Each structure stands twice: as structure tokens, then as C-alpha cells.
Amino acid sequence: MGVEYINEVPAEKYPALGLKHEDFLWLLRKMCEMRKFEEQVEKLFFEGQLIGPCHLYLGQEAVAAGIVKALDKEDFIISTYRGHGHAIARDVPLEALMAELFGRKTGTCKGLGGSMHSATSVEHNILLASAIVGGGIPIAVGVGLALQYRKQRWIVAVFFGDGAVNTGAFHEALNLAAVWRLPVLFVCENNFYAFSVPHKKSFAGESIAARASSYGIKAFLADGNDVIAVYLSGKKAIEHIRGGNGPAFIECRTYRKKGHGVYDKAEYRPKEEVQEWMKKDPIERFANNLMRLGIITKDEFEALNTEIERALDACVEKAKAAPYLDFDELWKLVYAKEVAHHG
Amino acid sequence: MVREMSYAEALNEALREEMERDDRIIVFGEDVGVFGGVYKVTKGLLEKFGPERVRDTPISEAAIVGAAIGAALAGLRPVAEIMYMDFITIAMDQLVTHAAKIRFMSGGQVSLPMVVRTQYSLGRVHGCQHSQFLASWFLNVPGLKVVLPGTPKDAKGLLKSAIRSDDPVLFVESGVLYSWKGPVPEGEYLIPIGQADVKRRGSDLTIVAFSRTVREALAAADRLSAEDIDAEVVDLMTLNPMDVKTLVNSVKKTNRLLVADDSTKTGGISAEIISRIVEEAFDYLDAPPVRVNSPDLPVPFAQPLENQYLVNADKICEAARRLVR
Numbered sequence: 001m002g003v004e005y006i007n008e009v010p011a012e013k014y015p016a017l018g019l020k021h022e023d024f025l026w027l028l029r030k031m032c033e034m035r036k037f038e039e040q041v042e043k044l045f046f047e048g049q050l051i052g053p054c055h056l057y058l059g060q061e062a063v064a065a066g067i068v069k070a071l072d073k074e075d076f077i078i079s080t081y082r083g084h085g086h087a088i089a090r091d092v093p094l095e096a097l098m099a100e101l102f103g104r105k106t107g108t109c110k111g112l113g114g115s116m117h118s119a120t121s122v123e124h125n126i127l128l129a130s131a132i133v134g135g136g137i138p139i140a141v142g143v144g145l146a147l148q149y150r151k152q153r154w155i156v157a158v159f160f161g162d163g164a165v166n167t168g169a170f171h172e173a174l175n176l177a178a179v180w181r182l183p184v185l186f187v188c189e190n191n192f193y194a195f196s197v198p199h200k201k202s203f204a205g206e207s208i209a210a211r212a213s214s215y216g217i218k219a220f221l222a223d224g225n226d227v228i229a230v231y232l233s234g235k236k237a238i239e240h241i242r243g244g245n246g247p248a249f250i251e252c253r254t255y256r257k258k259g260h261g262v263y264d265k266a267e268y269r270p271k272e273e274v275q276e277w278m279k280k281d282p283i284e285r286f287a288n289n290l291m292r293l294g295i296i297t298k299d300e301f302e303a304l305n306t307e308i309e310r311a312l313d314a315c316v317e318k319a320k321a322a323p324y325l326d327f328d329e330l331w332k333l334v335y336a337k338e339v340a341h342h343g
Numbered sequence: 344m345v346r347e348m349s350y351a352e353a354l355n356e357a358l359r360e361e362m363e364r365d366d367r368i369i370v371f372g373e374d375v376g377v378f379g380g381v382y383k384v385t386k387g388l389l390e391k392f393g394p395e396r397v398r399d400t401p402i403s404e405a406a407i408v409g410a411a412i413g414a415a416l417a418g419l420r421p422v423a424e425i426m427y428m429d430f431i432t433i434a435m436d437q438l439v440t441h442a443a444k445i446r447f448m449s450g451g452q453v454s455l456p457m458v459v460r461t462q463y464s465l466g467r468v469h470g471c472q473h474s475q476f477l478a479s480w481f482l483n484v485p486g487l488k489v490v491l492p493g494t495p496k497d498a499k500g501l502l503k504s505a506i507r508s509d510d511p512v513l514f515v516e517s518g519v520l521y522s523w524k525g526p527v528p529e530g531e532y533l534i535p536i537g538q539a540d541v542k543r544r545g546s547d548l549t550i551v552a553f554s555r556t557v558r559e560a561l562a563a564a565d566r567l568s569a570e571d572i573d574a575e576v577v578d579l580m581t582l583n584p585m586d587v588k589t590l591v592n593s594v595k596k597t598n599r600l601l602v603a604d605d606s607t608k609t610g611g612i613s614a615e616i617i618s619r620i621v622e623e624a625f626d627y628l629d630a631p632p633v634r635v636n637s638p639d640l641p642v643p644f645a646q647p648l649e650n651q652y653l654v655n656a657d658k659i660c661e662a663a664r665r666l667v668r
Contacts, residue, residue, distance in 0.1 A: 076417065078413075107450070108450070109449050109450035109452070110450030110451070111450070112448055112449075112450050113449065113450065117448045117449065120448075120452060122449070122452045127413075127416045128441075128445060128449070132436055132440055132441070135409075135436055135437070135440065135441055137409070138405055138408070138409020138410060138412075138413070138437060139409045139412045139416065139437075139441065140413055141409060142409060142410035142411060142412055142414040142416070142417070142421070143413040143414070143416060143417045145369075145413065145414050145419075146413065146416075146417035146418055147417060149396075149414075149419065156413075168433075169406070169436070169437075172401070172406035173403075173405075173406050175401055175403065175406075176400065176401060176410065179401065180398075332451070333446060333450065333451040334447055334486050335584075336446075336454055336508070336510050337509075339537060339584040340537075340587075340588070
């Protein structure tokens with residue numbers, strides 16, 4: 001089974017995609033929300049207002065927006081510690097997300113998860129955001145198993161990075177999903193660095209997509225900095241899965257604007273490489289296309305960003321004013337029913 | 344009516360009854376389907392419930408436990424099998440860092456009604472990679488329930504409770520007990536998780552045992568009674584959450600504590616039990632508590648060496664005599 005390539009889609013092809021203006025605008029808005037959210041978060045960390053591990057989605061916005069657009073709301077998502085973008089694409093309220101980063105009880109996880117688990121929102125069918133590289137992949141296989149057993153039409157999409165494809169869990173999970181023909185969409189956000197180690201120094205083989213394909217899984221390799229290419233790969237992959245043909249895999253090639261974690265300056269990346277990728281900023285690219293097509297004006301785009309910034313400022317103020325959970329409440333969240341404890 | 348039934352048959356009956364009752368229960372693991380499980384605990388389930396509900400998996404322990412987590416998150420009640428407890432190490436990330444944490448770290452958004460069944464084959468001449476009793480590791484894993492049945496009756500009643508639990512349960516069976524027959528009541532019954540059981544009443548000392556050592560402790564108590572030593576045997580049954588209250592009440596009565604534990608001695612389950620008793624019933628102790636453990640060695644293969652390695656009724660009797668002297 002070969003790998004299907006989905007390259008950048010030029011603006012002149014947009015009218016033939018079957019997408020309405022509101023769809024394009026939704027994609028742009030979501031990406032802008034992710035960008036502005038992360039910029040705000042980065043600032044709060046540098047000011048010392050936020051603490052703890054945090055992994056920004058800056059530069060990868062097209063992946064979450066494109067995939068979530070291709071999914072139905074009822075489809076499940078398994079996310080990661082770099083999950084703010086997934087949550088924002090699924091309309092998890094920015095206020096709850098921000099409150100979680102501040103550790104407040106009004107957060108998505110009552111302040112018990114922090115940034116790395118903040119995308120978890122069962123209400124939005126995001127069942128888990130795992131902070132273990134590759135850890136969510138076998139769990140998605142189990143969600144797929146339940147969906148297949150219940151004969152439901154919904155699927156599960158699991159996000160992970162290029163680092164995860166070298167874990168044992170990845171291989172066990174892909175094999176099992178393929179053997180059982182489960183409705184799982186594997187989405188690899190290949191940002192070319194597992195923390196500081198470049199992809200080419202840690203990965204053997206032709207491509208991540210080709211590796212997936214070797215398990216007999218339908219695999220796509222998409223331009224992960226083009227939201228339309230990601231969306232189209234998602235549509236094709238999901239059609240394959242809903243057709244009862246088993247799992248599908250998308251390698252989205254993208255790039256972090258910043259480091260692995262919020263404090264990482266990413267000095268291990270060659271300057272020329274960074275510069276090349278920065279020319280392919282997913283939001284600039286898409287916004288320019290929409291402006292060229294007259295779907296949005298420059299003023300409207302600027303107004304959109306200002307509106308989001310204002311909303312985020314309000315989220316921060318609300319989060320900072322919110323209380324923490326009482327310590328005694330923790331005992332009630334370990335088991336379904338609180339058990340006698342001994343301190 | 345009470346029947347004689349083996350520990351493996353009792354477990355099989357628990358699975359059958361629960362699967363008949365609730366179609367959300369599915370069973371999967373290595374060789375659990377066509378082969379019926381290497382120790383026949385899942386025998387006949389594939390024929391009765393079909394391949395959608397009873398699935399053979401690849402040799403992929405992380406994916407087995409991960410799939411159980413995902414299935415539970417999506418509304419099923421999976422029972423996964425890890426063939427030997429030694430193999431649980433391959434699934435530790437899924438079990439410890441995912442299953443035990445997901446409810447908590449999500450702020451209580453989700454439940455994980457799942458069981459991971461496994462067994463340890465200490466006492467069966469299986470060598471050091473197929474005999475490990477690693478239950479003590481899970482003392483440090485809040486969020487996971489750990490159940491250790493020591494009799495056929497308890498095996499059935501506890502497995503049924505584990506399947507109905509809304510929390511992840513690590514269900515540790517003793518391989519050496521699979522063929523052991525004992526009384527099992529007819530009809531539906533459940534044995535609650537989190538409660539220890541006084542298996543034998545006595546007044547001179549408390550012997551705490553669990554899993555394989557329960558049978559050894561009961562045999563020891565019989566022998567000790569011929570020597571006018573009246574031992575109480577308390578079966579812990581659940582490691583986590585631990586029923587400290589029942590242990591404390593027993594020690595308050597007998598004033599002496601012996602723990603029979605298949606864990607290697609250093610940092611074993613017995614260490615925790617003794618700490619609890621020292622914390623909560625120190626003034627009631629007439630003698631320092633005693634533990635009978637596996638030695639701090641890997642399990643030797645040769646049968647005479649393994650026999651010397653094992654906690655058994657002889658060693659328990661000897662320790663009990665010293666304790667009451």
C-alpha cells in the first residue's frame with residue numbers, strides 16, 4: 001500500500017472544494033485563537049505568572065484546525081501534552097482552558113491536570129490528553145474497539161508527535177488497530193524534532209507515513225502547514241475509515257515556531273532551516289489566500305485578532321480570580337467512591 | 344448448596360455469569376480465545392460469547408492494557424488478561440501512569456471500569472522470569488485497586504465485584520492455586536473489594552496472608568492448634584485500598600502479628616502491613632511483629648531450591664512458635 005501525498009492547495013482551487021465562506025472563516029478563526037492563546041500563555045510564563053511544564057502549539061495550528069474540521073463533533077479525540085490547539089479546535093471554552101493552566105478549579109480538569117492534560121474535555125469528546133509520548137496511541141485503539149463493537153459510525157482520532165513513532169506503544173497500537181480493522185485515525189504531527197533530537201537522527205526508514213503503511217494502514221503525507229491540505233487528507237482518511245476499511249494514518253509535516261517546552265529556546269535548530277519554515281507560517285499563508293479570494297479583508301483579519309486578544313485578556317483575569325480546589329476534595333477524585341484513607 | 348470447584352473454574356464461572364449479565368463486558372488477551380487461556384480461565388468463552396467479545400491479541404502487553412483503558416473510556420467494561428505477572432512490566436506505563444491517573448488528572452471527568460487479570464506462578468518451577476509476585480509495587484499507585492484472591496470462593500466473588508467496579512482493578516491470581524478445589528456457593532454472590540476476611544478465628548496471634556499464602560497460613564494454623572497455639576488467619580484479599588481496620592481489630596485481640604507474604608522481604612507488602620499496625624496498634628503488641636517472606640533473591644528454577652525459597656506452612660509455624668513463646 002503506497003503513501004498518498006496531499007500537497008499545498010493553491011487559493012485558486014478553493015472555490016472547487018465545496019466549502020462555504022463560513023467554513024473558511026471558521027478555520028481561520030480557530031487558528032488565530034490558537035496562535036493568540038499560545039502567545040498569551042508564553043507571555044504569562046515569561047512574566048512568571050504561569051509555572052510548570054507547557055508545550056506550545058505555535059506553528060502547528062493548521063493540523064488541529066484541519067483535522068477537527070474533517071471530523072464530526074461526535075467523533076472522539078485523544079490528545080497530548082501539546083494539546084491546547086486540539087481543545088481550541090473542538091470549541092473547549094478558552095476560559096476553562098486558561099483556568100486549567102492556572103491550576104484553578106474552574107479549569108477543564110479542576111486544576112489537577114495543568115497544561116499537559118488541559119485538553120481533556122469529555123463534554124467535547126476529548127477523552128484524554130496524555131503527557132507520556134506515545135501513551136495515548138494504544139488507548140485510542142481501545143476507543144476504536146468500543147466503537148466497532150457497538151457498531152457505531154463514529155471514529156477516534158489520536159494526535160501524537162514524530163517522537164512517539166519510535167516508542168513500542170506506537171508499533172503495538174498500529175498493529176493491533178490494523179489486525180482488528182478498527183476505526184482509528186492516527187494523526188502524526190511531525191514537527192521534525194523530538195525535543196532536541198532531529199527526526200533524521202532518530203528515525204530509520206523512508207517516512208513516518210511509509211512506516212504506517214507497512215502495517216497495511218492507509219497512509220497520507222500532508223503539508224501540515226496548509227490547513228486545506230490537512231483538511232482534505234482528513235476527509236479522505238475519514239471516508240476510508242467510515243467505509244469499514246480499518247484505520248488510516250496521516251503524517252502532517254509541520255514545524256514548531258518555538259521550542260519543545262515554553263522555556264526551550266530551540267537553539268539546536270539551524271537558523272536557515274528555521275527561516276525556511278517561518279516563510280510557511282500556516283496562518284499567514286491561509287489568511288493571504290482568503291484575502292486574495294476576497295473572503296476576508298485585511299481590516300477584518302486584524303479586527304478578528306484584536307477581538308480574540310481582548311477575550312483572552314478577560315480569560316486571564318477570570319482565571320486569576322478563580323479559587324483552587326480544596327485539598328480535601330482530592331480524595332474524592334481517586335476512585336469512583338471515596339475510600340477510607342490513611343493520609 | 345455448596346459445590347467443590349477449582350480456583351480456575353470459579354474464575355471462569357465469574358466471567359461467564361458477568362458476560363451473560365452485561366454485554367458491555369469483553370475479554371481479550373494472549374491466547375484467551377481459541378485456546379481458552381493458558382490456565383483455562385477463559386475456557387469456552389469464545390464458543391459461548393463469540394469473537395466480538397472474546398479476542399485473542401498479538402503479544403502486545405502495552406496495547407492490551409491500553410486497549411482496555413480506551414474501551415473503558417468509551418463505555419465498555421473490558422477484562423484484559425496479562426498471561427504472567429512478569430509481563431505486566433511491559434504495560435506499566437499504561438497501567439500505572441494512565442489507568443490509575445486518568446480519573447484524577449481529568450478532575451473526575453471519566454471512570455475506568457476495567458479489569459486487568461494476571462497471575463504469578465511462584466511455586467510452579469517456572470524460573471525467575473515467570474514467577475514474580477510484583478503486587479507490592481502497586482502499593483505506591485493510588486487510583487488502582489489491587490485484588491488478591493486466595494480461595495476458589497473468593498476468586499469468583501471478587502472477580503465479579505472487580506468487573507462491576509467503576510475503577511481500574513489489577514486482579515492478581517495465584518497460578519499454583521488454579522487447580523486447588525474448594526467450596527463455592529451456588530448462585531449469585533459478590534465479595535466486596537476493600538474488605539479483609541477473617542478466615543479462621545483465634546486468640547494467640549494474627550497471621551495475615553493473601554493469595555497463595557492463605558492456604559499455607561490455614562495449614563499452619565491447623566498444625567499450630569495441635570500445639571495449643573490458637574492462630575487467627577486474616578486474608579487481606581484487597582491490597583489497595585487496604586482494610587487496615589480489620590487487621591488492627593485482629594491484632595488488638597491477639598496482640599501478636601505475623602505476616603505471610605510472597606513478596607521479597609525488602610519493601611514487600613508485609614513491610615507496609617507491619618508499619619500500619621505499629622502506627623495504629625503499637626500499644627497492643629506484646630512482641631515485635633514477624634514477617635515470613637520470599638528472600639531477597641530472584642526465584643530459582645530447580646525444584647528443591649524453589650521449595651526452600653517459598654513461604655510455606657512450615658516456615659509460618661516456626662515463626663509463629665517463636666512469636667508466641
